[in-house]
Amino acid sequence: MSRPSIRRRLAVIAAAAVTVVAVSVGLLAWLALSQTLIRQVDRELQVMSHGPLPNLSAEAAATIPATPLDGDKEMRLQLRYPDGTRATVPHGTEPLPWSADDQAVAGGAKDSAVYTISTDDGRYRILTIRGNQGQTIQLARSLASTDGSLQRFGTVTATLILGAAAAAAFAGHVVARAGLRPIRQLTEAATHVAETRDLSSPIPTDGQDEVAQLGQAFNHMLDRLGDAQRQQRELIEDAAHELRTPMASLRTNVEFLIHAGDRLDKTDRTELLTDLDRQSVELAQLVGNLVDLARSRTVDEPATTIDLTDLAAEAVDLAEAHFPQTAYTLHAAQPVTVLAQPGALQRAVVNLLDNAAKFSRAGQTVDVHVEQRTTTSGEYADISIADRAPTIPADQRERIFQRFYRLDDARAVPGSGLGLAIVQQTATAHGGTVTVFARPGGGNVFTLTIRASPPTTT
Numbered sequence: 001m002s003r004p005s006i007r008r009r010l011a012v013i014a015a016a017a018v019t020v021v022a023v024s025v026g027l028l029a030w031l032a033l034s035q036t037l038i039r040q041v042d043r044e045l046q047v048m049s050h051g052p053l054p055n056l057s058a059e060a061a062a063t064i065p066a067t068p069l070d071g072d073k074e075m076r077l078q079l080r081y082p083d084g085t086r087a088t089v090p091h092g093t094e095p096l097p098w099s100a101d102d103q104a105v106a107g108g109a110k111d112s113a114v115y116t117i118s119t120d121d122g123r124y125r126i127l128t129i130r131g132n133q134g135q136t137i138q139l140a141r142s143l144a145s146t147d148g149s150l151q152r153f154g155t156v157t158a159t160l161i162l163g164a165a166a167a168a169a170f171a172g173h174v175v176a177r178a179g180l181r182p183i184r185q186l187t188e189a190a191t192h193v194a195e196t197r198d199l200s201s202p203i204p205t206d207g208q209d210e211v212a213q214l215g216q217a218f219n220h221m222l223d224r225l226g227d228a229q230r231q232q233r234e235l236i237e238d239a240a241h242e243l244r245t246p247m248a249s250l251r252t253n254v255e256f257l258i259h260a261g262d263r264l265d266k267t268d269r270t271e272l273l274t275d276l277d278r279q280s281v282e283l284a285q286l287v288g289n290l291v292d293l294a295r296s297r298t299v300d301e302p303a304t305t306i307d308l309t310d311l312a313a314e315a316v317d318l319a320e321a322h323f324p325q326t327a328y329t330l331h332a333a334q335p336v337t338v339l340a341q342p343g344a345l346q347r348a349v350v351n352l353l354d355n356a357a358k359f360s361r362a363g364q365t366v367d368v369h370v371e372q373r374t375t376t377s378g379e380y381a382d383i384s385i386a387d388r389a390p391t392i393p394a395d396q397r398e399r400i401f402q403r404f405y406r407l408d409d410a411r412a413v414p415g416s417g418l419g420l421a422i423v424q425q426t427a428t429a430h431g432g433t434v435t436v437f438a439r440p441g442g443g444n445v446f447t448l449t450i451r452a453s454p455p456t457t458t
Contacts, residue, residue, distance in 0.1 A: 006183075007176040014172025019165040026157040033153055037146040038125065042114055045127035045139045049112075053077075053139070054131040061087035076124065076140040079131070080106065094119070096138050102128045106136040116143070123147060182215050189218065199226035250279045301341040308336040308381050308452075312370050315346050319353035319366075326357035332370040336381045338452050340430055345450075348426035348434075351419040352385045352446050359389035360443075372452050380432075381452040388443040397436050423448065 061079055077089040078096045088095055101113035105128045113128040123143040131137050182205065189203050199222050205215035253276050257269075264272065309332040316328045356366045369384040392400060401424040420434075423446075427434040432450035439445045 007173060007180060010176035011169045011172035014175075015165045015169035018168035019161060022161040022164045026154075026161055030150065030154055030157065034146075034150055037149060038116075038143075041125045041141050041143065041146065042127070045114075045125065045141055048139055049127060049129050049137070053137055054129070055133065056131065056135075056137070057133060061089060064089050074142045074144070076142075078138040078140070080136040080138075082134045094121075096124075096126065096140055102136065102138065105130055182212065186215060186218055189222075193222070199223075199229060247283070250276065250283065253279070301343055303339050303341050305337060305339050306342050306345075308338050308340075308383065309334075309370050311342060311346055312349060312368055312383055315349040315353060316368060318346075318350050319357060322350075322354055323357035325362040326360060327363070327365040328353065328368060329365055330368045330370070334372075336370055336372045336452060338381050338450055340450060341426075344426045344429065348423040348448060349383055349385075351423050352383075352448065355419050356385050356387035356389065356444075356446070360387050364388045379452040380449055382447055382449050384445055384447045386439050386443060386445045388439075391438045391442060392436060392444055394438075400436070401434065 056079065061077070064077075076093060076096060079087045080098075086095065097117055097119075099113075099115065099117075101110065101115060104110040105113050108130070111130070114126070116123060116125050118124075121142070124140040125143055127139045129137050129139075182203070185203050189201065192201060193199060202219045202222060203215045205212045205219065253272060257264075257272055257276070309330075312332065313330055316330055320326070320328060353366065353368070360366065364387070367384075367386040369382070369386070371384075372379060372381050374380075401420045403418060403421040423434050427448055427450065430450040432448065434446065434448050436444055436446045
């Protein structure tokens with residue numbers, strides 16, 4: 001069985017809440033009215049008990065006319081004397097009950113007794129007192145008018161409660177419909193995105209309430225998804241463009257080797273196979289870098305607290321394995337603690353180290369500096385890689401971080417043109433930057449900057 005809609009549930013909740021409150025208030029009002037009316041009857045009985053009744057004898061009671069006491073059987077009077085004589089007014093009515101409280105008043109244990117009884121003629125409120133001639137006097141007043149007033153009040157209250165519940169249900173339905181309008185827009189937008197994959201239609205949001213914040217969060221998610229979709233499309237287009245040339249060259253060489261391989265001399269055949277091997281290695285590197293670039297956008301590696309100096313040392317070891325002809329020198333005065341994604345950050349540092357070795361002459365030393373600095377906006381950690389490669393022109397220093405962009409002098413060097421793009425993407429993911437400037441004496445200094453976290457103390 002399907003659950004009712006939120007709108008219907010809110011209407012039911014509103015109606016139930018108003019009903020509970022109204023019933024509680026109505027019940028308290030009914031009890032208060034009942035007590036007020038009973039106290040009014042008691043005051044009337046007390047007033048009557050202060051008249052000539054305490055001195056009333058049995059003979060005098062017999063002379064009391066039926067009217068007005070028998071009017072609608074509203075008032076009744078009963079006297080009991082120590083000798084057993086009993087007088088009832090109006091005459092011929094059923095005697096009033098004799099309770100333990102009445103006996104206590106007759107015996108002098110109590111001055112008076114007040115209680116309510118139910119008879120065949122209805123409910124009565126009884127006041128019992130002692131007379132001046134030793135008699136016990138019971139004054140009874142019918143509660144028919146009181147019960148009638150309470151019944152009419154209860155009917156009116158019940159009608160008001162039902163009306164309030166209906167009004168609350170209607171109001172809850174209207175309010176829920178208005179309040180859930182942004183939710184409906186969210187649903188329609190999500191359905192539209194699922195059906196059309198169009199991420200360019202934001203949801204209109206007004207105000208700063210929780211629903212508006214939900215809409216703003218949804219719009220932010222759409223923007224992020226749109227950016228990811230656009231970047232993915234651009235990456236695929238750029239990758240297809242960059243792969244076209246090496247794939248065509250590789251295919252041409254393979255076809256040439258298939259059709260003319262037996263007619264080639266040993267030297268030409270060796271050169272062709274060497275060229276194929278180089279092209280396959282470059283193609284494998286390009287695919288690997290593409291995978292790294294795509295993974296860094298889609299894989300949410302958990303951030304952990306790491307020592308940036310240790311990470312730089314591990315990156316240096318990897319770079320030395322890639323370029324054993326290059327010397328790396330690590331300069332780190334003290335441990336630098338950061339909160340980062342270790343895998344992504346290490347790949348970025350290795351890319352910078354490989355890039356420095358690739359474009360430097362053999363035997364050159366690449367200096368790696370790890371330091372922490374304090375600014376007005378907080379603590380930052382820097383990894384700087386200083387090489388002796390040809391100095392990058394100032395007007396090209398921002399463009400080299402674009403995907404597949406390569407300087408004219410670098411086109412002859414094997415590479416995919418993605419290493420620095422991966423570095424910049426990693427820096428952005430960590431809320432940092434990557435910059436390059438000319439090194440005094442020749443070369444370049446690449447600096448990867450991320451926000452540092454304070455070291456934990458135990």
